[in-house]
Amino acid sequence: MRVQRLALVGCGLMGGSFALALRRAGLAGRIVSCGPDAVALAKALELGVIDEVAPGAAQAAEGADLVLVAVPVAATEPVLAEIAPALGAEALLMDVGSTKRDVEAAARRVLGPRLERFVPAHPIAGKETAGVAHADAALFANRHAILTPLPENPAALVQRAAALWEALGARVRRMSPQAHDAAFAAVSHLPHLLAYAYFDGVARQPLGADFLSLAGPGFRDFTRIAASDPAVWRDILLTNRDEVLRQAGEFRRALDGFEQLLRTGDAQALEDHIREVAQARAGWHPGAPPSQSR
């Protein structure tokens, strides 16, 4: 399972953490990276995250047995197009993007005969601090890694992809790209949108700065994801727009229900409704198996 040459296309938090995790697992040979941010690449060299900088994605991918594309979602297609001619016939190509239908469509447009080497992946891990300087070898430990394999993928290649993520500590789940995008619109993309909107709604009030100075630990946790990387989340929200807007509609209906209970002042009904939610949330843990729906 050892990776002789890892090509890391994009050298930020996710790519850097993958490189560190692979090293820690004792599976890393040479790690080559490339990307538009020369400062980040220099930092990655200095930190020992990577061994070498290549001038472009094609040069990095040349001779690599594993190519990991870790760029903002909207950059995936041009990067895949650049990699395709250089990709070896036995190489494994993966991404780490937070949306999967668009990534599969982009791959079908540009990968040509190498399409079957591409196993789309999405590790459910992250921080609100972007950049390779925050890369963390433990980022994927005990996190889900979702694979949305293509019908064209050889079974052994998908096995290899799964084994790699498991070697980094992740729990692998296979899904269709449609099911993936619907689920993550609900549990990841919408919360980011809500956190951005909520923080914005408070901060732009005339007394906003004063309000913010009084906020405590509940606010801190609720808005943590509102500090997430703007370019990354612009792409995710636009790419998965239809599902995100559908989930925003579900949320607005639920909020309508709570506001209605406030307006009617029905204390018992409000308490019952809160209790139902609070108990369900108290029984939830990251990575828990699905329980019966309410």
Add this chain to the structure above:
Amino acid sequence: MRVQRLALVGCGLMGGSFALALRRAGLAGRIVSCGPDAVALAKALELGVIDEVAPGAAQAAEGADLVLVAVPVAATEPVLAEIAPALGAEALLMDVGSTKRDVEAAARRVLGPRLERFVPAHPIAGKETAGVAHADAALFANRHAILTPLPENPAALVQRAAALWEALGARVRRMSPQAHDAAFAAVSHLPHLLAYAYFDGVARQPLGADFLSLAGPGFRDFTRIAASDPAVWRDILLTNRDEVLRQAGEFRRALDGFEQLLRTGDAQALEDHIREVAQARAGWHPGAPPSQSR
């Protein structure tokens, strides 16, 4: 500043934490508590949080130099009415309620000649785990404690109240009850409402349980407050309903703005808007002094 006899009316997370913090500060004499939950009181005795159980609030308050009311907001008025006849002329009476206009109004209705001894207080601290078993001597350390003194309070009494909270590690701020309720609707009460509504909106979908099984650390932090105590938050939301609904309106306008950018697909405008929020959030820290409003 030592408290010879602390009467703790209500023995949950907040009251228990106050008792433990007072002990740790070396300021606690005898601590007497009372409340409707015999199991909680027994637990508090067993944990050494309190020294004695009184049969009721009046008996607990009798001879106490400090009476702390730590009950759900809606229970404040009957509890104050019970305490009033037993309260000493030199005693300090405080609450810890998350809303303050209603508490002041209740105090004016029932405290009679002892009104001047009541200094309304709200420590900005909490956990999503309720109950005295989770009481924590460090709960108030480096947190704000808001006082909304009455015009009737002797200045020395307010000083005593402030010095007590400071001795427990809190940073004291004085505000009007109106300013308090408006600010905390924005930075505390609305986020709870949104977290309840968001979790509910996901969980009640046909695939909700499956979605929830995929959620990661961003979801965990965003929904942490959705596990908060139902009786406590029923009271807070209903008591401060007008301000909470006003803040919900501000939030909906901000969300409309983000959704509009998604619908038009203006990537640059969306990124700019997210960046503005993300930078403001990254520069925010709990208890930071108010910066210039944007």
